[in-house]
Amino acid sequence: MSITTVSDALNGKGRLPDETRSRVREVAERLGYRPSAAARTLRTGRSGLIGLTVTTYGEEPFTFTEFAYFAEMARAATSAALSRGYALVVLPASSRHDVWSNIALDGTVVIDPPDQDPLVSELYRSGVPVVSDGKPGNCPVTAWVDNDHEAAVLGILDHLSEAGARRIGLLTGTSTDTYTRLSTDAYLGWCRKVGQEPVYETYPAHDPAAGAVAADRLLARPDRPDAVYGLFDPNGTDLLAAARRYGLRVPDDLLLVCCSESDVYATTEPPITTLSLKPRRIGTTVVNLLIDAIEGVDSGTGVDVGRLFPARYRTAGTGPPPGTLMPTELIVRASSQRRSTRTTVSPPRPPGEV
C-alpha cells in the first residue's frame, strides 16, 4: 500500500479498482485520518479560501455588519462560497499587513474599494483575482458588481413626485464611497432637470447619533421639504422621530422613503417605504463571479450571471473590467403614499407635471 494509492483513492483520481478505493477509505475512516490542508494547499496552489474585505467606512476602524446591507451581503457571500466548496475569511482592509500576507487566499471580494486602494492593487498585481461589490474608482479589479444606484434614486424621486411631493429633500452622507456619491449625484442631476432647488443635509454615515441630528436639521430648515429620501438604514427612524418633534404627520405632511434592508419599517407607525439593494443577490453574484475567475471559468460572456440577472450594462474584453449592474427593489408602504391614493393602483402620472 503506497502513499500514491492512498492519495488517489481518497481523491477519486488515478486508476484504481473500486475494491481498493473503498478499502482505503474504510481504513482512513477508522483511523480518523484527515489530510493536511496546508500540505494540499502548498502542492496544489489552491487553499479553498476567499477573502471578504470590507473597507473601512469613514473613520471607523471596522464597520462590518454595521449596516444590515453588509451583514446580509456577507451572509449571502458566505453561503454562496460554501456551496461551491470555498470558505470565507473576513479581512478588514485595515488589518495589519502581516495578517493579510499570512493567509493563502485564492481570491478576494472587496466591498466598495476606495480609489487607488493599495491593498487591492497589490492583490491584483500578485495575480489574485479580485471582484468588487461597488463600482471601483481607479482600482484594477477582475470584475465588479453594483446596484444601479442612479436608476434607483431617480425611481424614488419619481415615485415621490407622483405621490404629490413638491420639494424633495435628501439625507445623505459625507463620505466619498461610490454609493453615496452616485446617489447624491443622481439627486442633484434630477433637481437640475426638474428645476427644483436641492434640499439636503449631509452627515458622517458611520455615526448613528449624527443621523438623528441631520434629520432634525433637514426638517428644521426654512425651505422644509415635503418629502425626504434617506440614504442610510437608520434614517427612517431618525426622520420619523424628527417629524414627530415638529408635529409633522407622515405621510400627510411629509412623505418618507429610506434605503434599508431592515423589516422593522414594515411595522413602524406608519410603515415606511424602503429601497432594498438586494444584498443577498449582490453577495451571491460577487462570489460566483470570483470563483469563476479562480477556476478559470469564462464568465466574461456573462452567460451564467446574465441569465439570472439581466445586466443593464456590462463591459467585456480588455480595458475596463467587466461590471454588472443589478436592479434594486422599492418596497412601497404607507409613508410615501397620500391617504387618498388607492394602494392597489398607482394614479396616472400627470404628463406636464414632474
Place this chain on the structure above:
Amino acid sequence: MSITTVSDALNGKGRLPDETRSRVREVAERLGYRPSAAARTLRTGRSGLIGLTVTTYGEEPFTFTEFAYFAEMARAATSAALSRGYALVVLPASSRHDVWSNIALDGTVVIDPPDQDPLVSELYRSGVPVVSDGKPGNCPVTAWVDNDHEAAVLGILDHLSEAGARRIGLLTGTSTDTYTRLSTDAYLGWCRKVGQEPVYETYPAHDPAAGAVAADRLLARPDRPDAVYGLFDPNGTDLLAAARRYGLRVPDDLLLVCCSESDVYATTEPPITTLSLKPRRIGTTVVNLLIDAIEGVDSGTGVDVGRLFPARYRTAGTGPPPGTLMPTELIVRASSQRRSTRTTVSPPRPPGEV
C-alpha cells in the same frame, strides 16, 4: 546568500547583523516577495486561522447575522482575532464536511453548540481547541463563555414588578438552545417562587413572521399579562404593534421589555427597555480565550479575563471545562416605567411585595 539567511532576516530570528537583515528586507521588498502562507503553515503547524462556527438555528440553514447579537458578536470576534494576528473563517456547522476538513484551523469558536454536536466532538478529539459562546450541553470544549441568563431574567422580572406589574408574560422560542432554555427556566422558576401562573407563548425564533403572530396571541389571551418580556430582538416591535392593535397603551396598560442589541428601540414610540447581552464583550472574550489556548497561555487562572470581567462562576482544573459567566445590561426606557415614576430615581422597593 542562503535560504536560511533570508528566512531568518525576514522573521527576525537567528543571529544576523542588522546590516544583513535590512539588506535582505530591502531586496525582498523590491522584488515584491511574499512568503507562502501554505508552506509556512505546513512547516510550523500554525495557520493563523480560527473558525467561527454558527450552529444552525432551528431549521434555517444559515442564520449568521440573522440576529443583531450574532452580527455584533462576530464583528467583535473578528476584531479581537485580528488584533492578535489571527483571521476568522466563517463556517456554519451545516457546511459540507469537505470544506471543513480542507481548512487548517488553529482553533474554533462555536456559537451555542447543541448537545452532542458531532462537529465539535471531532474537532476536540483531533486536538483543535474549541471555545463556545453559550454554555455547552454535553460537548467537550476547551472553555466556554456565556451571559448570566438566569440573573438577567430575574433582574428583568424584578424590574417589572417594581414598576407595578402584577402578571408578567413571556414571549419565548421553541428551540432548545441554551439561551432559550435557561431564560425560560428562569422565568418559570420565578413564577413558581412568587406564585404567579406562567403566561407565555412560544414560537420558532428563526421565523420573523411567527414572532408577530405569537405576540398577538400573547396579548389576546383571557389572562392577558400587564407586562411582557420578549426574548428575541424583533419582539419589541412585534409586541408594540400587537399592543396597538388591542388598544393597549405602553407603558400605562402594558409594560414592555425585550432582549435586543438594536438601538431602534431608543426611538420607538415609546422607547422600549431592552436587555443587552453585550455581544461585543462576549465575542472578544471568546476569541481571546481561544487564542490563549492555542498559544498555550494559561488562562485557566482567569487572570487576563478576570481582571476585566469578573466572573461569577468559573471552574478550573480537570473535569468540566472552565466557563465564564458575564453580566448583561438592562437599558431602562419608557416602556417599562409607569408615567408616575420619576426617571432619575427608582422608587423604593416595597419589602413585602415581590
Place this chain on the structure above:
DNA sequence: GGATCCCGGAGAAACGGTTCTCCTTCACCT
C-alpha cells in the same frame, strides 16, 4: 601560539500531501 569561543552564515532535513513517471504483472492476440 594553540585551544576556545562566538559570530555569521550555509546545508539539509523535515512538514504532508499531489502528481508525473515508471515498473511489474498478467491477459490476450497472432
Place this chain on the structure above:
DNA sequence: AGGTGAAGGAGAACCGTTTCTCCGGGATCC
C-alpha cells in the same frame, strides 16, 4: 511462444518554508 497493452500500484520529485546542525574564520584567552 513472444510481443503488446492495459491494469494496478510503487517511487520519487516537488511545493516553499522553518529549524536544527554544522562549519569556517577571526577574535579572545591563557
